[in-house]
Amino acid sequence: MSTATDSPLTAGTRAPLIPLASAMPWIIASVFLLALPVFFPSGSALTIMNQMAITIIFALAYNMLLGQGGMLSFGHAVYMGLGGFFCMHLLNRVEYNELYLPLPLLPIFGGLFGLFFAIIIGSFSTRRAGTVFAMISLGVGELIAACSIIIVAFFGGEEGVSGDRTMGPEVFGFDFASQQEVYYLTVIWLVISALAMFLFSRTPIGRITNAVRDNEERAEFLGYSQRNVRWISFCASGFFAGIAGALFAINFEILTEENLNLATSGSILLITFLGGVGFFIGPVIGAIVFTLLQTVLSLYTEIWQLYVGILFVLMVMFFPGGLTGLIAMHLVPWRLGKIGLLLKPYGQMLLPALAFVFSAAAVMEILFHARHAGTGEEEMSLYGMTFNSHSLTPMIIALAVAFASLMVIKRLAPSLKDAWDEANHMRAGERDEP
Amino acid sequence: MSLFIVNILDGLVTGLLLFMLCSGLTLIFSMMGVLNFAHASFYMLGAYFGYQISTYVGFWPGLILAPIIVGVLGALVERYGLRRVHQYGHVPELIFTFGLALLIEEVVQFFWGKSQMAFEEPEILNFAAFSIAGNAFPAYKVFMIFVAMGIFMVLLYILTKTRIGMIIQAALSYPNTVQNLGHNVPLVFMGVFGVGTAMAGVAGVIAGPVLGTFPGMAVLLGSIVFVTIVIGGLGSLWGALVASLLIGWLQTFAASYNVRMADILEGIGLTRPVDMAESALRDLWSLTLPQIGPILPYLLMVLVLAIRPQGLLGKRET
Numbered sequence: 001m002s003t004a005t006d007s008p009l010t011a012g013t014r015a016p017l018i019p020l021a022s023a024m025p026w027i028i029a030s031v032f033l034l035a036l037p038v039f040f041p042s043g044s045a046l047t048i049m050n051q052m053a054i055t056i057i058f059a060l061a062y063n064m065l066l067g068q069g070g071m072l073s074f075g076h077a078v079y080m081g082l083g084g085f086f087c088m089h090l091l092n093r094v095e096y097n098e099l100y101l102p103l104p105l106l107p108i109f110g111g112l113f114g115l116f117f118a119i120i121i122g123s124f125s126t127r128r129a130g131t132v133f134a135m136i137s138l139g140v141g142e143l144i145a146a147c148s149i150i151i152v153a154f155f156g157g158e159e160g161v162s163g164d165r166t167m168g169p170e171v172f173g174f175d176f177a178s179q180q181e182v183y184y185l186t187v188i189w190l191v192i193s194a195l196a197m198f199l200f201s202r203t204p205i206g207r208i209t210n211a212v213r214d215n216e217e218r219a220e221f222l223g224y225s226q227r228n229v230r231w232i233s234f235c236a237s238g239f240f241a242g243i244a245g246a247l248f249a250i251n252f253e254i255l256t257e258e259n260l261n262l263a264t265s266g267s268i269l270l271i272t273f274l275g276g277v278g279f280f281i282g283p284v285i286g287a288i289v290f291t292l293l294q295t296v297l298s299l300y301t302e303i304w305q306l307y308v309g310i311l312f313v314l315m316v317m318f319f320p321g322g323l324t325g326l327i328a329m330h331l332v333p334w335r336l337g338k339i340g341l342l343l344k345p346y347g348q349m350l351l352p353a354l355a356f357v358f359s360a361a362a363v364m365e366i367l368f369h370a371r372h373a374g375t376g377e378e379e380m381s382l383y384g385m386t387f388n389s390h391s392l393t394p395m396i397i398a399l400a401v402a403f404a405s406l407m408v409i410k411r412l413a414p415s416l417k418d419a420w421d422e423a424n425h426m427r428a429g430e431r432d433e434p
Numbered sequence: 435m436s437l438f439i440v441n442i443l444d445g446l447v448t449g450l451l452l453f454m455l456c457s458g459l460t461l462i463f464s465m466m467g468v469l470n471f472a473h474a475s476f477y478m479l480g481a482y483f484g485y486q487i488s489t490y491v492g493f494w495p496g497l498i499l500a501p502i503i504v505g506v507l508g509a510l511v512e513r514y515g516l517r518r519v520h521q522y523g524h525v526p527e528l529i530f531t532f533g534l535a536l537l538i539e540e541v542v543q544f545f546w547g548k549s550q551m552a553f554e555e556p557e558i559l560n561f562a563a564f565s566i567a568g569n570a571f572p573a574y575k576v577f578m579i580f581v582a583m584g585i586f587m588v589l590l591y592i593l594t595k596t597r598i599g600m601i602i603q604a605a606l607s608y609p610n611t612v613q614n615l616g617h618n619v620p621l622v623f624m625g626v627f628g629v630g631t632a633m634a635g636v637a638g639v640i641a642g643p644v645l646g647t648f649p650g651m652a653v654l655l656g657s658i659v660f661v662t663i664v665i666g667g668l669g670s671l672w673g674a675l676v677a678s679l680l681i682g683w684l685q686t687f688a689a690s691y692n693v694r695m696a697d698i699l700e701g702i703g704l705t706r707p708v709d710m711a712e713s714a715l716r717d718l719w720s721l722t723l724p725q726i727g728p729i730l731p732y733l734l735m736v737l738v739l740a741i742r743p744q745g746l747l748g749k750r751e752t
Binding site (some may be wrong): 142275312313 | 438468480515521529530537540543544547653661664668721729730739740743
């Protein structure tokens with residue numbers, strides 16, 4: 001770090017304020033995001049990318065609580081939803097010329113509204129972390145979701161609140177009627193808020209949040225109030241969730257009770273955990289993977305939520321670090337230069353694993369079809385084959401393939417484990433990378 | 435007055451039903467320190483299993499068999515799921531049970547679909563037990579009260595008077611010491627988890643015909659259950675009882691007395707705005723008590739937490 005002052009030749013020259021190496025990922029990501037619409041100009045791709053960007057902001061905000069602060073919230077959709085509802089009302093005011101507000105500035109107000117509610121609710125919910133915090137967040141979340149049906153003036157009752165983003169003043173000639181303009185607006189806000197959240201996690205308060213997460217008693221003895229530390233990061237998280245809500249309002253132009261309820265709060269927990277709570281990039285990966293899973297799987301199967309649920313439970317049980325944790329596990333073999341050892345067992349495992357996943361899915365699909373198909377609709381098609389789901393043959397074949405591939409996996413597992421141990425082990429005499 | 439008595443009885447039914455879930459949840463919580471988010475899902479499984487068995491052999495075998503199946507499932511979940519996740523800490527445990535709740539809902543939809551099942555109360559109990567000034571009180575609800583009370587008595591007896599109850603109580607506070615004395619504490623944990631989920635299963639079987647058997651029933655009751663045990667004080671069995679009854683009565687009374695906010699506001703001397711559609715406070719004027727009934731438990735929770743963070747009968751601020 002301080003090599004600049006160590007050598008007499010460079011003494012006195014200061015290291016750049018922002019090292020290029022740490023700025024590079026952000027620059028690359030920004031350029032990549034700005035260039036994406038060139039490669040995927042279709043409307044549906046833009047819709048998915050917009051949704052992804054909003055989910056990323058929300059998931060990053062959520063991870064400020066779960067990953068960095070150790071607070072498990074079951075009601076974080078509330079702050080996103082409230083910010084979104086507030087922005088929808090602002091949009092409607094702009095439309096009737098009661099207010100002058102260029103659209104690109106709207107997310108700030110969504111964020112402030114989210115912050116406002118986070119201050120109020122955080123004042124009593126952040127007193128303790130863990131189970132108590134989780135239960136309070138659940139109760140408050142349900143309270144506000146239930147209120148949304150009662151307070152019609154603000155939440156619009158059953159049909160929600162809708163608006164029109166194009167009625168505001170034009171900014172540099174953009175009226176944000178097209179998906180592409182909305183994409184650029186969303187992406188600019190994504191980069192700004194992701195950078196802000198990253199920098200927040202590097203500030204002293206961000207570090208102390210980690211300390212409180214790991215050992216709240218010791219942090220108290222150092223003189224930090226655990227409650228205030230949690231409260232501050234809770235508020236920051238509420239602010240960014242509000243920004244995500246505002247972008248949701250701009251993108252979809254409608255907000256309903258669904259934006260506030262437990263299902264939305266639960267899915268953001270799922271996304272963040274799938275991506276991995278241990279790393280800053282985790283929620284980003286989670287949001288991308290989940291949105292892709294959602295759009296691709298739901299095209300092919302009715303029971304995609306069941307698959308996502310199974311994936312989630314297995315992930316919690318076996319890989320609590322999430323997808324990024326899974327990638328990070330390979331850093332040690334990589335540094336040791338032994339990643340090559342893993343290629344062969346991974347290659348051997350790939351085919352039986354795929355066979356098992358697809359045959360197990362086939363078992364479930366056939367079962368589902370057999371139970372829910374109407375009379376006379378016994379034909380089903382799966383993987384390009386058409387057969388009668390009520391006859392036993394396809395089921396037996398699928399079960400046999402699943403069982404056989406499971407046996408092969410079981411046979412291969414010890415060699416994979418040996419290779420893994422070997423790849424993670426540094427022998428005497430071998431050089432460790434600095 | 436007669437309406438009041440009917441409401442007292444109805445609230446008692448709701449409260450005891452809640453308590454059947456809360457008691458299992460509280461026991462599991464005070465033992466493992468983790469709230470079983472999927473507890474209400476086991477209640478739902480109980481209702482569905484009860485329904486499925488009742489289509490083959492009738493309601494009564496279902497009342498016995500369904501909770502046993504649910505309890506075995508619960509014990510398996512503890513043995514092969516929770517015990518594994520336990521090493522990662524409390525938050526992953528809670529996330530695990532949350533994931534389990536999602537999964538169970540999906541599995542239920544997978545097998546039974548999204549629509550409500552035709553789970554009916556048994557013929558033999560389909561009559562009015564008595565009537566109070568013209569309000570008939572169904573025998574099935576009397577039956578529910580007796581089942582819930584009976585289970586509570588048995589639970590209390592086992593916990594306080596038997597040897598196994600002593601071991602459970604000791605294992606709650608000093609698991610290591612109990613283990614050193616030669617008792618199989620993991621087995622005790624598994625047993626309590628199984629019994630707790632089986633009680634949720636019983637609640638499911640007897641509530642299924644009254645409250646409806648559909649995939650949303652777990653979420654609908656689940657959040658109320660968690661609110662209840664927070665109000666009662668996490669880990670306190672008596673607190674769970676008090677809070678369950680309180681919430682049962684709160685909801686029943688709120689649903690049946692049509693107190694209008696407009697009357698109260700006019701009563702304290704405010705005048706009704708002439709143009710209701712334009713007023714930002716129009717919802718305040720049109721509020722009625724039955725309308726806000728569903729949110730009362732949550733309001734009560736916020737109130738209790740603000741005044742007494744450890745809950746009504748909770749001893750420590752966990």
